[in-house]
Amino acid sequence: MPGVFRGRPVISKEQVDEDKLRSLCPTEAITGSPISIDIGKCTFCGECSFAFPGKIHFTTDYKIATNDRKRLIIQQGDDYPFELNPDLIRNEISEMFHGSLKLRQVCAGGDNSCELELNACSNVNFDMGRFGIEFVASPRHADGIVITGPITENMAESLQICYDATPDPKIIILAGVDAISGGIFAGSPALNRQFLENHKIDLFVPGNPIHPLTFINGILELIRERND
Amino acid sequence: MDYINLKNNGSIPLSSIPELEYDRFLSSNVFELMTVKHTHCVNYYGFPDNGKIRLICCIANDDTHLINVSSTTVVPGKQYASFTAQNLSFERFEREIHENFDIGYHDHPWLKPLRYAHNRVDKTKTIANYPFYSIASEELHEVGVGPIHAGIIEPGHFRFICNGEQILHLEIQMGYQHRGIEQLFLEKKNLSQRVTLAESITGDTVVGHTTAFVNLWESLCGYKAETDLKFERTLALELERIAVHTGDLSGMCTDIAYQLGSSVFGRLRTPIINYFQQWCGNRFSKSLIRVGRSNFPFTEDLAATLTKVFDAYEPDFKEMCKELFRMPSALSRFEKTGVVSEEDVRKIGTVGLSARMNGVSRDIRLSHPHDLYSEIDHKPIVKHHGDVYSRAQMRRQEISQSMDYIRTMMTNLPEISTNRPELQSPEANTFAITLVEGWRGEICHCAITDGIGELRHYKIKDPSFHNWLALAIAVRNNEISDFPISNKSFDLSYSGHDL
Numbered sequence: 001m002p003g004v005f006r007g008r009p010v011i012s013k014e015q016v017d018e019d020k021l022r023s024l025c026p027t028e029a030i031t032g033s034p035i036s037i038d039i040g041k042c043t044f045c046g047e048c049s050f051a052f053p054g055k056i057h058f059t060t061d062y063k064i065a066t067n068d069r070k071r072l073i074i075q076q077g078d079d080y081p082f083e084l085n086p087d088l089i090r091n092e093i094s095e096m097f098h099g100s101l102k103l104r105q106v107c108a109g110g111d112n113s114c115e116l117e118l119n120a121c122s123n124v125n126f127d128m129g130r131f132g133i134e135f136v137a138s139p140r141h142a143d144g145i146v147i148t149g150p151i152t153e154n155m156a157e158s159l160q161i162c163y164d165a166t167p168d169p170k171i172i173i174l175a176g177v178d179a180i181s182g183g184i185f186a187g188s189p190a191l192n193r194q195f196l197e198n199h200k201i202d203l204f205v206p207g208n209p210i211h212p213l214t215f216i217n218g219i220l221e222l223i224r225e226r227n228d
Numbered sequence: 229m230d231y232i233n234l235k236n237n238g239s240i241p242l243s244s245i246p247e248l249e250y251d252r253f254l255s256s257n258v259f260e261l262m263t264v265k266h267t268h269c270v271n272y273y274g275f276p277d278n279g280k281i282r283l284i285c286c287i288a289n290d291d292t293h294l295i296n297v298s299s300t301t302v303v304p305g306k307q308y309a310s311f312t313a314q315n316l317s318f319e320r321f322e323r324e325i326h327e328n329f330d331i332g333y334h335d336h337p338w339l340k341p342l343r344y345a346h347n348r349v350d351k352t353k354t355i356a357n358y359p360f361y362s363i364a365s366e367e368l369h370e371v372g373v374g375p376i377h378a379g380i381i382e383p384g385h386f387r388f389i390c391n392g393e394q395i396l397h398l399e400i401q402m403g404y405q406h407r408g409i410e411q412l413f414l415e416k417k418n419l420s421q422r423v424t425l426a427e428s429i430t431g432d433t434v435v436g437h438t439t440a441f442v443n444l445w446e447s448l449c450g451y452k453a454e455t456d457l458k459f460e461r462t463l464a465l466e467l468e469r470i471a472v473h474t475g476d477l478s479g480m481c482t483d484i485a486y487q488l489g490s491s492v493f494g495r496l497r498t499p500i501i502n503y504f505q506q507w508c509g510n511r512f513s514k515s516l517i518r519v520g521r522s523n524f525p526f527t528e529d530l531a532a533t534l535t536k537v538f539d540a541y542e543p544d545f546k547e548m549c550k551e552l553f554r555m556p557s558a559l560s561r562f563e564k565t566g567v568v569s570e571e572d573v574r575k576i577g578t579v580g581l582s583a584r585m586n587g588v589s590r591d592i593r594l595s596h597p598h599d600l601y602s603e604i605d606h607k608p609i610v611k612h613h614g615d616v617y618s619r620a621q622m623r624r625q626e627i628s629q630s631m632d633y634i635r636t637m638m639t640n641l642p643e644i645s646t647n648r649p650e651l652q653s654p655e656a657n658t659f660a661i662t663l664v665e666g667w668r669g670e671i672c673h674c675a676i677t678d679g680i681g682e683l684r685h686y687k688i689k690d691p692s693f694h695n696w697l698a699l700a701i702a703v704r705n706n707e708i709s710d711f712p713i714s715n716k717s718f719d720l721s722y723s724g725h726d727l
Contacts (some may be wrong), residue, residue: 003505004505004507004508004509004524005509006509006510007295014285023418024420025420026416026418026420026421026423026424027421027424029349041514043424044509044515045420045424045514045515046509046523047515047523050523060510067464073455075411079270093682104376105380106376107376107380107381107382107383107405108383109404109405109406109407109723110382110405110431111428111429111430111431111432111723112381112382112430112431112432112721112723113431113432113434113512113514113724114456115380115381115382115430115431116379116431116432116475116512119380121496121497123491123494123495123498124491124494125494125495125498135380137378137379147352149585150407152404152405152406152407153346153406154344154355154403154404155375155383155405156406157356157402157690158375158376158383158404164378178428183428184412184421184424184425184428185282185408185409185412185428186417187415188346188407188408188411188412189346189347189404189408189411190345190407190408190411191407191408196708207515208430208510209511209512209514211511212550224508
């Protein structure tokens with residue numbers, strides 16, 4: 001992973017001005033005392049670690065997708081790789097999709113950065129096609145939907161229609177900070193995130209935008225064969 | 229004087245903008261300014277002012293390098309004569325003023341809903357019940373595409389009226405991406421929140437819109453960006469141009485089913501955006517550009533790495549271009565497809581790539597230079613056929629041109645400033661404007677502060693705002709199977725339009 005990639009953060013026990021630290025975050029991802037970071041709200045801008053390098057450090061660990069929303073909240077002192085919670089994975093996911101997963105992408109207010117990265121997942125560099133993972137042109141052909149963007153009011157109905165048109169069994173993946181928590185748009189009256197209240201999410205992929213390696217590794221973990 | 233003029237990144241007291249009677253405002257902007265050569269409207273919008281609506285019109289003069297600003301006051305619910313009836317380039321601006329403020333225009337050719345903004349006046353109209361233009365005929369049929377598209381792209385609805393394979397008419401409906409950004413700029417008051425919003429206007433033009441925001445904010449705060457900041461912004465802007473143009477060439481090859489071109493240009497984009505990641509940790513350069521500082525100074529090591537990236541990129545890029553641009557099967561899809569005539573380009577008032585593709589040299593880097601562009605002897609690349617081929621050639625040539633500019637810039641790295649002055653608060657009761665040539669074309673942000681220097685109004689204009697109509701015209705009389713390649717050859721922004 002080239003350069004100064006900001007992946008999974010770790011929070012040390014160093015004493016700092018916690019009010020100042022919390023106020024630095026554009027999306028209020030940093031809360032609590034002791035400090036925790038919700039990477040479902042994090043834009044990975046790094047401002048917290050520039051101001052308090054001894055307190056917050058972003059590792060280059062890009063395997064930060066998970067199926068448990070609570071797991072996205074990094075507590076002070078946590079420094080271990082993400083795992084998916086096997087109890088939250090329905091049997092049919094590993095039975096039916098471990099060798100082939102067709103996905104329908106729904107952009108519901110995404111700014112095009114996550115969409116470009118999802119396209120990159122299929123290019124010759126990242127090539128998720130070799131694992132049987134592809135994006136398809138119709139919900140009828142799909143095993144699940146990948147949502148990007150904070151879900152605008154104007155896309156809410158189309159999103160629901162697309163999801164309803166996808167045959168069972170199906171999964172829902174949220175890609176990017178905007179989809180997971182609304183990101184910087186959280187609270188905007190132009191959004192309608194009701195869909196997320198009504199459906200269970202099978203995979204959360206953090207990032208701003210997601211990195212293709214985060215997405216692909218997250219899916220591989222979700223769909224791999226499980227013997228239990 | 230009917231207007232006040234200022235340079236790009238200038239700021240003036242709001243009260244110094246002349247306030248005219250509406251009829252004089254109309255004639256001054258449409259008849260006088262628009263008959264002067266090389267002028268174009270860069271922004272025209274309204275904001276609430278004491279129960280009425282204040283309209284601000286900004287007309288850039290590319291010869292004098294000045295922007296002429298004038299204003300008027302209008303009353304919601306009343307009817308006025310439109311600018312658009314005299315000059316089509318104002319059509320979308322007036323649709324927005326109508327949608328957001330219920331200003332009536334009795335002679336506007338088509339007051340079509342613009343984006344179904346959450347704060348629009350008429351909420352009985354929704355994006356689901358829009359009545360598309362239709363023709364009663366047994367021989368014609370309608371094809372509806374979107375909002376969710378086959379490929380992974382942003383949502384928008386395209387309604388075609390076709391005679392067999394031939395497209396007679398395309399109507400585009402947007403608004404699906406509307407997130408309420410301009411309102412959020414006012415509500416989220418931290419600078420870190422605002423710069424994050426700027427980065428998220430459209431994620432494929434992070435450098436363009438963020439540079440516009442930081443230049444505007446620094447202007448409001450009286451902060452003169454040091455050379456090293458200007459250097460980083462200019463270099464990043466040109467690098468973003470290279471990255472997206474490469475991706476566009478890949479997309480165009482996909483749309484004509486040329487697998488080799490699609491794969492090679494696709495993989496050539498990777499080292500460019502991986503370089504952004506090396507520089508600032510993000511492949512789209514989110515977090516790179518900040519007001520009055522830089523978290524990622526451009527060092528000698530970074531310059532050396534970029535040189536290596538370019539040295540590896542260039543021979544493969546040239547070879548792939550040579551293959552693509554002499555292949556008869558590719559050329560037969562590109563040439564004479566998706567044509568917009570020079571007359572239509574001028575009438576619609578397109579900007580950037582969508583103007584230079586047929587004879588209209590509009591380029592902020594030359595006409596209203598900012599950052600280090602005054603030191604670059606920039607020659608805009610202009611084509612003359614207005615077809616997919618012209619737009620593809622533009623990508624090819626602009627990539628080489630941008631690479632040359634960056635190489636030249638890197639022979640003279642500025643010193644990294646270690647003692648930046650503290651950022652002051654924004655000036656009160658001030659109007660400021662910024663223009664940046666993003667890879668699509670001219671970006672314009674305008675800000676107005678209130679009596680305590682807080683943001684009172686923020687207006688964003690993405691170049692796509694001007695250009696979507698050109699796509700609708702371009703596909704007329706083409707086969708519907710040429711729609712994807714025509715669309716990709718423009719590659720306009722949905723999120724930038726919808727905000």
